Amino acid sequence: MTAFPIQVERTRTLKDKPDIHTLGFGQVFTDHMFVMDYTEGEGWHSARIMPYQPITLDPSAMVFHYGQTVFEGMKAYVTATNEVLLFRPERNFQRLNHSNDRMCIPTINEAHALVALKELVQLDREWIPTAPGTSLYIRPFIIATEPYLGVAASKNYQFIIIMSPVGSYYKEGLNPVKILVEKQYVRAAKGGTGEAKTGGNYASSLKAAELASKEGYAQTLWLDSIENKYIEEVGSMNIFFKINGTVITPALNGSILPGITRDSILHMLHSQNIPVEERRISVDEVVEAYENGTLEEAFGTGTAAVISPIGEFKYGEQQILVNNNEIGLLTQSLYDKLTGIQNGTIEDTFDWTVII
Structure with a gap:
């Protein structure tokens, strides 16, 4: 060089x-x-x-x-x-x-x-x-x-x-946050700038975030811009659900930011042989999992918050409580391992850290 x-x-x-x-x-x-x-x-x-x-x-x-x-x-x-x-x-x-x-x-x-x-x-x-x-x-x-x-x-x-x-990015720290499913506004559309980290994406999200805050919610859950049913991101983070033992996260589709923490979590899950799916997931599927008792955990990932457990969603008039509003065992384990790698208390077997 x-x-x-x-x-x-x-x-x-x-x-x-x-x-x-x-x-x-x-x-x-x-x-x-x-x-x-x-x-x-x-x-x-x-x-x-x-x-x-x-x-x-x-x-x-x-x-x-x-x-x-x-x-x-x-x-x-x-x-x-x-x-x-x-x-x-x-x-x-x-x-x-x-x-x-x-x-x-x-x-x-x-x-x-x-x-x-x-x-x-x-x-x-x-x-x-x-x-x-x-x-x-x-x-x-x-x-x-x-x-x-x-x-x-x-x-x-x-x-x-x-x-x-x-x-901590959120005042709740590692305590579960409450999320409002956004039904009117959208964050980004396929072919737009959703997968780029540019200021306009965040400016356009402020209105919905402001309305969510007035209702007592920490962030909004964004749905797709076409059918308004498929989950994309939560606030400024990627999102994961644990449903019936399998971890599911929305597949990158051109409107979702390819998070580096998201990628790290996927590597960690695969290394532990935990079932993982990257695919489209609708809000109706999450509601159904809640109603039949298979919605086990939910969390957001991003550089600022690292991992933020989600304890509650509001979708229309329906309240969806996740794991009794407590951090899940998998979420806690992933947080502990990832932050341990980041601060040097756990061996970095992935070769992710760079020493200055």
Whole structure:
């Protein structure tokens, strides 16, 4: 691999670090950030680590008007032996380039991105919290910066990485959450941008999430855009059901984000010889499983929450209680093993972690 020069400017004033026992999610940011520019004809250039600071953009920068942006989410952990671990970062940069392709953004060099990430994490490693359930959340993103109001792909971009020490994504922590099945709005359609990690997908989900919150639910369960019956995602996570001993998750169909935690869970289930199916599953099938007593567990997966057990669904006027609103044995086992691999307390037999 060719050398990848990164200019480093250290901050002159270090920030006060938050209490690691009271961390929220994505509210406090580390001392430094990574920035790299793209110019048509020149490619990606001017890689630099600099003090965390506001960015200055022209009001006509295309990201503001046409939403040409993508992002990723990953985490860093400190082990009991003071090693810093990343979890499958190469998959995140692969997915970032998949999103780039869908959003007409130039791809990045994934190896160079990993070099930059390692250097940034190493510089701000004192920000990685050590309390149980905490981590350093990492947010790489790309924005279109060309000042132009024509509807076209931008000719200029910035690739930025920022980092934030975080606790649990949901206030419930690992306690089961309540989910509202969304019947009016849809998250994405096949052929759209659902499988890309782009900001517009999340902006369009806010209305339904707001309505769900008013009813006391943590998130919405999205159904397909055509028949409004097949399950796709839950909030910003992939979803799994354990029905009559078999774990079922919706198959990737072009409108579902290919989650890296989802993929990790599938590998873990297969390694334990637990029956798994990736296929279409309707909300009616889940209701039927509840009514005949075979709906055993349900959980969401994603980088932010890792695994979030689901204790209740509301579908129309029907309340569906899962495992007496308690975390299931399989869900707990998967959570313990995955987080154990991530923080170095369990042997990584899958070769997923990267030591900095």
